[in-house]
Amino acid sequence: MTGVLSRYPEPGEDPTHSAREDRGLRTLATALGSSRNSLNALRLVFAAAVIVSHAWVLGGYGPEPALYGIKLGGASVMGFFAISGYLITLSAQRSRTVRDFVLARLTRIYPALFISALVVGFIAAPIGGMITRGHYSLEGSLLFVGFAVTLLIGVIGAPLIGTTLLGNPDSGNWNGPLWTLTWEVLCYVMVALVVFSLRHARGGGRYQRIATVFLFIVATGGTAAKILAGGFENDPREFALPLAATFLAGSILAQYRDHVPVGPVPALLAAGATWASVASQVANALAPLPLAYLVLQLGAFRLVARVGSRYDISYGVYIYGWPAQQLLAAAHVPGFVPPLAYAAMALAVVWPLAFLSCVCVEQPAQRWRRAWSQRGSGTARAAEAHQLAGLGHGDLAQSESNSGALDKQAQRSAG
Known part of the structure; x- marks a missing residue:
């Protein structure tokens, strides 16, 4: 799982105002286009x-x-993948270049992932080995860090760190949820290919929507075929198709955000469709689109909009939760408390770790990324000003004419 958390762009950066809003109808574009939404709370x-x-x-x-x-x-x-599909699509559409998009994604995922891999490999695992009296392997820790940062865990699994989890119910994996990051990043690549390859084509916006719907149909069809062929095996990688379908469902809703209504009635309809899908025999194939719509509907409500608005610790909770639970299991805590109490203790342990990850790793990485992007923007503006300064009046008029033509082309492409 993220996977799913994955890291995502901050919600609330798109103040789009659609014609439907003028008629008194809220849409996803307007409801999620301000900082007053509950997507961070949902992720937590x-x-x-x-x-x-x-x-x-x-x-x-x-x-x-x-x-x-x-x-x-x-x-x-x-649910994570639904939110990610929506926000990552917006991030790709807003990014001026592929480099800007890649930099934004890398600084969201990798700094915290790298630090968490180090913490697991060189702090948690040795402690686990001391508690369980298992064997700690430095080579295993180095392999674990390498597999984590290269996202190989989602493909070939996590390497053992000696026998540091000796006696635990799950004695072979120090951070199970990391497998979802592999597939989330692949979804990032898929959406980026759609957006950037069709951005400058005439009617590019329409072709982006068609391509996204096509990919969603392929992922959904593959999921249905897998179910009809006997279902999913007990292997997390088998779950990649429905996750991709859910991500693409969020992307579709982002593509049509100006036309998708938001409110109590649509939320109830989405909840009913999600329930009916879950109750069917092919839930993983039918649920992605109504579930994504339901999640974004819930995110549009503003009751808990302040949760995570300053300190979004959801990613840290996600990547430190499993290691914390493994250490508690090594200390035989589950033998004395019921499951929900064990989970509550793990949450109490992971909360400060997630906060430190947010404040000391994730937020500084985002500040660096914004400063880097601003330097790039300043350099581009300076080069443009220098070029214009060398133009004569006739050349400048021609340049403005060309710029106007490009603006009109961009407007056509957006449609």
Whole structure:
């Protein structure tokens, strides 16, 4: 799972005002286009829910409760991917260049991921080995860090760090949720290819929407085919297709954000469609689009808009939750408390770690990225001013004419 958290652009950067808003109808563009939304709060809820879901398997309590076969952790990760699909699409559309987009994504994911991998490999694992009296492997720690930062964990799994989890119900994995980051980054690449390859084509906006819908149909069809062929095996990588479908569902809603209504009635309809999908025999194939719509509808409500507005700790909760639970399991805590109490203790441990990750790693990385982008923008503006300064009146008029033509072309492409 993120995976799912993954890191995403800050919600609330697009103050788009659509014609529907003028008629008194709120849309996703207007409801999520200001800082007064609850997407950060939802991400925090999803991250906490993943920890609750993992309590059963990591604490050795037996099978996790499920609703129509859907577990809390899986549903939460799909919620993460829905939000990510929406926001990453907006990020790609707003980025001036591919470099700007890649830099924004790298600084969201990698600094905190790298530090968490170091913490697990060189602090948590040795402590776990001392508690369990297992063998600590420096080579295993180095491999773990390498697999984490190269995102290989999502493809070939996490390497063992000796026998530092000896006796734990799950004795082989120090950070299970990291596998989702691999597939989330691949979704980033997929959306970026769609947006940037079609950006300057005539009617590029329309072709972007068509391409996104096509990819969604392919992912959904692949998921349905997998279900009809016998279902998903007990392997996280098997879940990549429905996650991609959910991400693309969020991307579709971003592409049509000026036309998608928001309000109590649409939210109830989305909830009903999601419930019907979950109750079906092909939930992973039918649920992505209504679930993504429901999640974004909930994010549009402003009741908890202040949660995470200054300190978004959801990513830290996500990437430190499993290691914290493994250490508590190594100390035999699950043997004395029920699953929900074990999850609550893990949340109490991970909260300060997530806050430190936010304040000391994630926010400084974002400040550096913004400063770098501003320097790049300043250099480009200076070069443009220097070029214009060398033009004669006739050349300057021609330049303005060309600029106006480019603006009109961009407006046509946006449609």
